[in-house]
Every structure is written in C-alpha cells, then in structure tokens.
Amino acid sequence: MSHQNTKNHVATQYVTFGNPPDELTLESGESFGPVTLAYETYGTLNPDKSNAILVLHAFTGDAHAAGYHEGDTKPGWWDDMIGPGKAFDTDAYFVICSNVLGGCKGSTGPSSINPNTGAPYGLDFPLITIGDMVACQKRLIEYLGITQLLSVAGGSMGGMQVLAWLTMYPEFLRSAIPIATTMKHSPQQIAFNEVGRQAIMSDPHWNSGKYYDGPLPARGLSVARMIGHITYMSDVSMEEKFGRQKKTEVQPFKFTPDFEVEGYLNYRGDNFVKRFDANSYLYISKAMDNFDATRGQTLNKAFERARNVQVLIMAFKSDWLYPAYQSQEIVKACKLCGIETTYCEIHSTYGHDAFLLEVEEETHLISHFLKKVVHAKEGIRKEAYAIRPSGNRRSYFSRLFSA
Amino acid sequence: MSHQNTKNHVATQYVTFGNPPDELTLESGESFGPVTLAYETYGTLNPDKSNAILVLHAFTGDAHAAGYHEGDTKPGWWDDMIGPGKAFDTDAYFVICSNVLGGCKGSTGPSSINPNTGAPYGLDFPLITIGDMVACQKRLIEYLGITQLLSVAGGSMGGMQVLAWLTMYPEFLRSAIPIATTMKHSPQQIAFNEVGRQAIMSDPHWNSGKYYDGPLPARGLSVARMIGHITYMSDVSMEEKFGRQKKTEVQPFKFTPDFEVEGYLNYRGDNFVKRFDANSYLYISKAMDNFDATRGQTLNKAFERARNVQVLIMAFKSDWLYPAYQSQEIVKACKLCGIETTYCEIHSTYGHDAFLLEVEEETHLISHFLKKVVHAKEGIRKEAYAIRPSGNRRSYFSRLFSA
Incomplete structure (x- = not known):
C-alpha cells in the first residue's frame, strides 16, 4: 500500500459520559465518572449503520489510527x-478508533483532572481492566447510534479488547479480528511488564504518582x-537492523551507548x-496482566455466547512476546464454542511488531474476510470477488489455513 | 548427583601481580596494576601438574564454585x-576457579581501592575485556606452576572466556568446554545488557559511579x-514455576507485585x-558486549592455533538468550580450523539457566569427555570406561551427536 499524495486530514x-450520579460501575465494583473518550472516525457510516468497524489500539497507541492531523508529517499508527x-x-467501511480508558491521549486516565480535587488523579485513579476499556467503547458505539459492529479488530492489547468484546457483547458483533494476542498473559509477559513498572516506580521523580507539577519520571519511563x-x-x-554496528561518534564517556542498537533504544526511550504518561503505563500494563478472556470459565465456555460471530485470528512466527501458541489457544476456544474461525500464522521476521508491519498479508486476509462477513449478512454468495491488480497473492494463500 | 553429608570446607x-612498574597491559593499551585475583581450588594437583581444570564463572558468579565456606549453608555455584x-x-582432577578482573568478590574491580587515591576506583577503573580477564587467569595458572591445563570450562560469560583461552593461549590447553555461549553478542543480547546499564545509571544514587560512601544504587541494580x-x-x-498464581497477602498498594512471578523477581532483584556491585555490573556487561571471539578474523582463522585442543560444546534447546545457533557457529568455526569437536544440544525447559541445572546430562558428557582427553594424552585406548551404576544413560546418548 503506497501512501496517498493528498493528505487526508x-x-x-x-x-x-458517566456524569454523576450516572457513573460507570467498574469491574472492580468501584463507581467512576465522568469518563471522556477521545476518538476518531474514517469513512462514512452508511444509512443502515451496518458498516462500522471498531479498531482497537495496542498498549501505548491512541485514537489517531489513520490520516493526518493538521500540520503533521506522520500519519496515524495504522494508516x-x-x-x-x-x-x-x-x-x-466506517472505521472508529478510540483511546482507551486509563490512557493519556485524550481519554480519561491518571493524568486527567479529578473533578473532585481539581488536580490530576495520579494514583487516586481506580484500577481498571480491559473489560472496563471495552465497556467504555460500547458507550461510544451507542452514542454513535450503532447497534451492531461489522467487526472489531486490534493487535496485541487491541486483540485483548477484541476478545473482551467477544465475551461481553457478542450480540453487538458480526465479526472479530484478534491479532498477535493472548487469552491471558503468561508469567514471562507479566514479568516484562513488572520490570517496566519497577523501573518507573524506582525513579524518585515518580514520587508515588504525584509528578504532574514537577519533573517527570523520565529516566524510569x-x-x-x-x-x-x-x-x-x-x-x-x-x-538485520543493527548487527554489531557501532556508532561513529567519539565516545564521551565509558558507558555511553556505542552500539547502534543501544543508541536506537535510548533514542526511542527518550x-x-x-508522548506517554508514566502512570498510564502502570495502569494499562496492569490491566493487561490481569486480563483473562476465560473469566475463570473452561475454554469451551469462554466464547459460548459468540457463536454467531465470525473470527479471523492472526499470529506471526517470530513473535516471541505473544507467541503463536497463544493465538492457537484462542482458535481452540473459538472452535470449542462452535465459532466459524480462520487462523493464519504469518511468516515474518519482525517479531511482535509484525502486526504493524506485515501490511500486505494482513491486507489480503482482512479485506477478504470482511467481504465474506458483509456477504454473509447480505445473503449474497458470489463465487469470486473482484481481483485487485497488485500484490503477491500466492505467498499468503500458501500459508493460510483454516484451523 | 547427591550432596555429600560431610561438608567440604x-x-x-x-x-x-602486576605491581608497578610491572603493570598489565590491557587490550585497550592502558597499563593497569596491581591486580588481585580471588580464587579457590578443589582436589589435588598431581605431581606432573597435568590434571588441572580451570572453571570460569558467568556474569555475576565468583570464585566460590564448590564446597562450603565455614558457616555457610549453601555450597558454591557449581557444586x-x-x-x-x-x-x-x-x-x-585439580579444579581452579577465580573471580574475574572487574568483579566484586575479591578480585580487583571498580569497587576496589585505587592505591593512587586511597578511594575506590569507581569509573576510574579502566574498561576491560574478556581477553583481559583471561590474561589475568593465565597469570594465576602460571603462579600455580601449571604449564598446561587439562581443560577450561564455563557457561555463558564463562564460555566466552573459554573461547578467549582458545584464541589467546591454545598451547596452554588440552581441551575446552564452552557451554551455552556465543562467539559474540547479538544486538538483542547487547540490548538487554544496555537496558540493565541504563537502569543502574538512571538511579540517582549511582552518582556517576561514586556511591561507595553513600546509599547504593539499589533500585536501579x-x-x-x-x-x-x-x-x-x-x-x-x-x-511451570509460577503460572498466573497470585500471592495471597493483602495488596497494600495498587502496584504492589501481586503475581507470584512479580514477587519472585523483586525478591531476587533486592x-x-x-551481593553485587553496580559498577562491576556496568564493566563486566560491557566486556561481554564488546567480546568477539573472531577478533575480526574469518571463522576459519578464529581458532587456527587451537588445532590440538579437543572441544566439547553444549547448548540447550530452550535457551533463548544464548540460542543454540550461536553454539553451532562455534562448532562451525572449530571444524573449519580442523579441531576435534563434539557438539551436544540438550533438551531442557530451563532456558539459559539450564547450564547450572541440567546436571545429569552435563555430568555424563563432561566426565566421558575429560576421560577421553586424559587417555588421548596417555596414549591409552580403552574400549570401554567403567560404567557407573546410576543415571539414565539412554536419554543423553540419543541426543548426543558429533557435529
């Protein structure tokens, strides 16, 4: 897919929503409100409101999934x-993306002003769950007058939200696309998140979450x-990207990053x-760690209410953070619940980032899948779809299999 | 192997050595001295001094490889x-293990007193290399009156030292056993080390390495x-160890570690x-990152002077930090140089820790290997060795192959 020359602003x-006394009831039982969600939409909602797709962002993503903001040189994260x-x-299709509850890019989160105090919530912000994020998204969908989504799609933590939609509001869905995700975090995934949290909380500037009027816990974050x-x-x-390439600059200090990979990581970290709030990092990572799509059920009960939803699951071979076996577990749970499920394991060397980078294969798989979902609804059975002129069509068909 | 009932103190x-004016010349060209090495020995050196084996420790290990120190309840790290x-x-055999140069367990390192200032070196300690560590070990071996080692053996960074021995002093060796190691760090390995260094240096108590008379950079370390x-x-x-088990204690604070795996990591970190010095962490991890066993040569030149050394290389299937392909690269380099090389890839779920834990298979492989090395020297060719009564002998033979 080539970028468009004309920027789509x-x-x-x-x-x-959730203004007192109509606060949200969080999964923890706590009442919380009001909640603001930041969101963007792309395309046009059709008259019968049947073409809406909710796209869900990963850990540190935001509502700006596509197009350009006025003055920006880089487009949204899934443009x-x-x-x-x-x-x-x-x-x-009419595509919607919203920043998650707990985030820091326009939706209510720990850096938002607590109306009761006039100061940022900090750690007074309640512990939230992936389910709470999804409950807020459902409010947004209802606000937009949509009663059923053509699809929900997302990678990584976005995929967890897809799974939460499948268990919480299956009647709102015609299809779901969880990508490079898991039913629940393994101890290794929890461990990586925990080290990140400890790095943040070890920074004295973190100051128990009260840093909004002082220096930020920048080193820890x-x-x-x-x-x-x-x-x-x-x-x-x-x-492939770095090898053992050294930076050419003179080393001003013994432990200055001298390998390219060190410089890159430091640059990205800084x-x-x-662009990201340290407390949001704590809250959202904890929500991911606590997520369990089964909600304590056995696998064959997990998605039992989602029997009429069509599911496309994707994983990437070199993704060791969300390894393919975790996606296969989702396939198994869907199949056990009688859900029409397609599973694709895509060859890629990009690791977990592949869900953002393997655009060509994802495009083929998702566009065919969505057309099938539309046609199933319309009762139309065409033998073939229009063939696009470009793209390597063989590579992915040979790797695609229906699990 | 069962522990002995009588503690071997x-x-x-x-x-x-290296007292001025006879300082060591480091690989950087810098002169440095004096250097103290802490070391331990186990067993008895035979009259012709032909039964000495040098064991080399990993990143945060020390000279105390076996037996018990007076009053200790836990034995050395490879007991x-x-x-x-x-x-x-x-x-x-007569086994020797010494703490590396740059360490903090008795050998000279950044926490040692700089005789020129009377204060700890801190960052005035010179940048050191794996080769510098090995050059010091050679001084120790000579000091002990040994002119040839029956073997050098070590895992992880210990394996890097084995490879440095092979390139620097092959005439001192009859055999070598690099375990779960690499010719050089990949960018991923460098990246993990760099994040560790950044965590330390981000701790304000680190104070550019000058923390020895104040609070330690404990959180960062x-x-x-x-x-x-x-x-x-x-x-x-x-x-297997943690699952998603939660700790039962009441959560005093939102981001207290609640999963078992979090508690374990925090406990081990604290x-x-x-027991370890933060500056040593910086210096030694940097030495690992800078290590390159080829020293800029092609693979078929790397070990060319080691033609008469017998090599046993071991890797572990679930080790993703030092993956088996890195050990296979060592095998290739050895074979290209005409070295008699045996390669064993051991099935284990323990990851990199396997080199400390897969004792039974390592024991069979190493004890047979060492006997073969001894017999080759003695010119004795026996058809069979004494068979030990215990142990599953099939499992490892089926997995052993000579590459």
Whole structure:
C-alpha cells in the first residue's frame, strides 16, 4: 500500500459520559465518572449503520489510527491499513478508533483532572481492566447510534479488547479480528511488564504518582520503554537492523551507548517520555496482566455466547512476546464454542511488531474476510470477488489455513 | 548427583601481580596494576601438574564454585558439578576457579581501592575485556606452576572466556568446554545488557559511579537484575514455576507485585543488591558486549592455533538468550580450523539457566569427555570406561551427536 499524495486530514473528537450520579460501575465494583473518550472516525457510516468497524489500539497507541492531523508529517499508527482501498477500506467501511480508558491521549486516565480535587488523579485513579476499556467503547458505539459492529479488530492489547468484546457483547458483533494476542498473559509477559513498572516506580521523580507539577519520571519511563522495544522485535530483525554496528561518534564517556542498537533504544526511550504518561503505563500494563478472556470459565465456555460471530485470528512466527501458541489457544476456544474461525500464522521476521508491519498479508486476509462477513449478512454468495491488480497473492494463500 | 553429608570446607585464596612498574597491559593499551585475583581450588594437583581444570564463572558468579565456606549453608555455584565422583571429579582432577578482573568478590574491580587515591576506583577503573580477564587467569595458572591445563570450562560469560583461552593461549590447553555461549553478542543480547546499564545509571544514587560512601544504587541494580532473570529462564519454565498464581497477602498498594512471578523477581532483584556491585555490573556487561571471539578474523582463522585442543560444546534447546545457533557457529568455526569437536544440544525447559541445572546430562558428557582427553594424552585406548551404576544413560546418548 503506497501512501496517498493528498493528505487526508482528520481530527480527534471527544465524548463524555458517566456524569454523576450516572457513573460507570467498574469491574472492580468501584463507581467512576465522568469518563471522556477521545476518538476518531474514517469513512462514512452508511444509512443502515451496518458498516462500522471498531479498531482497537495496542498498549501505548491512541485514537489517531489513520490520516493526518493538521500540520503533521506522520500519519496515524495504522494508516497503512485504514483508508480508501486499504484493508479497512474507508470507501466501504466506517472505521472508529478510540483511546482507551486509563490512557493519556485524550481519554480519561491518571493524568486527567479529578473533578473532585481539581488536580490530576495520579494514583487516586481506580484500577481498571480491559473489560472496563471495552465497556467504555460500547458507550461510544451507542452514542454513535450503532447497534451492531461489522467487526472489531486490534493487535496485541487491541486483540485483548477484541476478545473482551467477544465475551461481553457478542450480540453487538458480526465479526472479530484478534491479532498477535493472548487469552491471558503468561508469567514471562507479566514479568516484562513488572520490570517496566519497577523501573518507573524506582525513579524518585515518580514520587508515588504525584509528578504532574514537577519533573517527570523520565529516566524510569525510558528504561521501561527500552525493555518493551526489545520484546517487540525479534532476534533476527534486530540483527538485520543493527548487527554489531557501532556508532561513529567519539565516545564521551565509558558507558555511553556505542552500539547502534543501544543508541536506537535510548533514542526511542527518550522520545517515548514526551508522548506517554508514566502512570498510564502502570495502569494499562496492569490491566493487561490481569486480563483473562476465560473469566475463570473452561475454554469451551469462554466464547459460548459468540457463536454467531465470525473470527479471523492472526499470529506471526517470530513473535516471541505473544507467541503463536497463544493465538492457537484462542482458535481452540473459538472452535470449542462452535465459532466459524480462520487462523493464519504469518511468516515474518519482525517479531511482535509484525502486526504493524506485515501490511500486505494482513491486507489480503482482512479485506477478504470482511467481504465474506458483509456477504454473509447480505445473503449474497458470489463465487469470486473482484481481483485487485497488485500484490503477491500466492505467498499468503500458501500459508493460510483454516484451523 | 547427591550432596555429600560431610561438608567440604573450602576457603578463598588471593594472588596479586602486576605491581608497578610491572603493570598489565590491557587490550585497550592502558597499563593497569596491581591486580588481585580471588580464587579457590578443589582436589589435588598431581605431581606432573597435568590434571588441572580451570572453571570460569558467568556474569555475576565468583570464585566460590564448590564446597562450603565455614558457616555457610549453601555450597558454591557449581557444586553439583565439582567434587568427588562429579563431572569435574576432584578425586581425579585439580579444579581452579577465580573471580574475574572487574568483579566484586575479591578480585580487583571498580569497587576496589585505587592505591593512587586511597578511594575506590569507581569509573576510574579502566574498561576491560574478556581477553583481559583471561590474561589475568593465565597469570594465576602460571603462579600455580601449571604449564598446561587439562581443560577450561564455563557457561555463558564463562564460555566466552573459554573461547578467549582458545584464541589467546591454545598451547596452554588440552581441551575446552564452552557451554551455552556465543562467539559474540547479538544486538538483542547487547540490548538487554544496555537496558540493565541504563537502569543502574538512571538511579540517582549511582552518582556517576561514586556511591561507595553513600546509599547504593539499589533500585536501579535490582531492576537490571530482574531483566536478567527473565532472560535466564524460559517461557515454559516460568509457566511451570509460577503460572498466573497470585500471592495471597493483602495488596497494600495498587502496584504492589501481586503475581507470584512479580514477587519472585523483586525478591531476587533486592537480594542481588546485597551481593553485587553496580559498577562491576556496568564493566563486566560491557566486556561481554564488546567480546568477539573472531577478533575480526574469518571463522576459519578464529581458532587456527587451537588445532590440538579437543572441544566439547553444549547448548540447550530452550535457551533463548544464548540460542543454540550461536553454539553451532562455534562448532562451525572449530571444524573449519580442523579441531576435534563434539557438539551436544540438550533438551531442557530451563532456558539459559539450564547450564547450572541440567546436571545429569552435563555430568555424563563432561566426565566421558575429560576421560577421553586424559587417555588421548596417555596414549591409552580403552574400549570401554567403567560404567557407573546410576543415571539414565539412554536419554543423553540419543541426543548426543558429533557435529
């Protein structure tokens, strides 16, 4: 998919709900409100409101999934996948993306002002869950007047939200696309998150979450991000990208990063601090660790209410953070519940980042899948879809199998 | 191997060399001295001094490889492998282990007193290499009156030292046993080390390495160790050990570790701080990252002077920090140089820690290998060795192959 020459300007919108006394009841039982969600939409909602797709972002993502904000030079985080003629084809579909509850990019989170105190919540923000994020998204969907989504799709933590939609609101869904995700975090995944949290909380500037009017816990957050970055790549992709290349600059100090890979990680870590809130990092990572799509049920009960939803599951071979066996577990749970399920394990060297980078294969798989979902609804059975002129069509068919 | 009932008390010894004006010349070109090495020995050196084996420790290890120090309840780090009847059989061999240059367990390192200032070196300690560590070990061996080692053996960073011995002093060796190691760190390995270094240097108590008369950079060092621990285990071994088990204690605070795996990592991180110096962590991890056994040569030149050394290389299937392909690279380099090489890839779920835990298979492989080395020297060709009554002998033979 090539970028468009004409920039498609988009703007973030906001909706607020749960004003007292109509607060949300969180999964913890706590009442909380009001909640503002930042969201963006791309494409046009059709008259019968049947073409809406909710796209769900990963850990540190935001509502800005596609297009350009006024003045920006970089598009949204999944712009390769959302737009006219792309996987989520905005000529056909109405795509919605919102920043999660607990985030720091326009939705209510620990850095938001607590209306009761006039100061940022900090650690007074309640512990939230993936289910709470999804409950807020459902409010947004209802606010937009949509009673059923054509699909929900997302990778990594976005995929966890897809699974939460499947268990909580299956009647709202015609299809679901969880990508590079898991029913629940393994101890290794929890461990990586915990080290990130400890790095943040070890920074004296973190100050028990009260840093909003002082220096930020920048070093701690940067270290947390560096750890994350290593887990998002693969051994092979790091080798291809950096090798053992050294930076050419003179070493001003014994432990200045001298390998390219060190410089890259430090640079990415430092940049991250400018765009992400350390307390959001704590709350959201904890929500991921606590997530369990089975909700204590056996696998064959987990998705039993989602029998009429069609599911497309994708995993990537070199993803060692969310290994394919975790996606296969989702396939198993779906199959045990009688759900029409397609599973694709895509060859990639990009590691977990593949869900953002393997655009061509994802585009083929998702666009065909969505057309099938649309046609199933319409009762239309066409033998063939229009064939697009470009793209290597063989590579992915040979790897695609229906589990 | 069962532990002995009678504790075998050992004591750490010390040797100092490189007093001015006879300083060591480091690989960087810098002169440095004096250097003290802490070392221990087990077993008895035979009259012709032909039964000495040098065991080399990993990153945060020390000279105390086996037996008990007076009053200790836990033995040395490789006690399962060193002792009467064990892999490194102290009834037959004289085993030496020394703490590396740059360490903090008795050998000269950044926490040692700089005789020129009367204060700890801190960052005035010179950058050292794996080769510098090995050059010091050679001084120790000479001091002990040994002109040839029956073997050098070690896992992880200990394996790097084995490879440095092979390139620097092959004429001193009859055999070598590099375990779970690499010719050089991949960018992923460098990246994990770099995040650990950044965690330490981000701790304000680190204070540019000048913390010896104040509070230690304990939080930073603990985070570094936590990262390390994750990489030493495997996804499977963490699953087996922790699952998603929660600790039962009441949660005093939102982000208190509540999963078992979090508690374990925090505990191990905090304990590590009591026994390891943060500056040593920086210097030694940097030495590992900078190590390149080829020294810029092609693979078929790397070990060309080691043609008469017999080599046993071991890797572990679930070790993702030092993956088996890195050991296979060593095999290839050895074979290209005409070295008699045996390669064993051991099935284990323990990850990188396997080199400390897969005692039974390592014992069989190493004890047979060492006997073969002894017999080759003696010119004795026996058809069979005495068969030990215990142990599953099939499992490892079926997995052993000579590459």
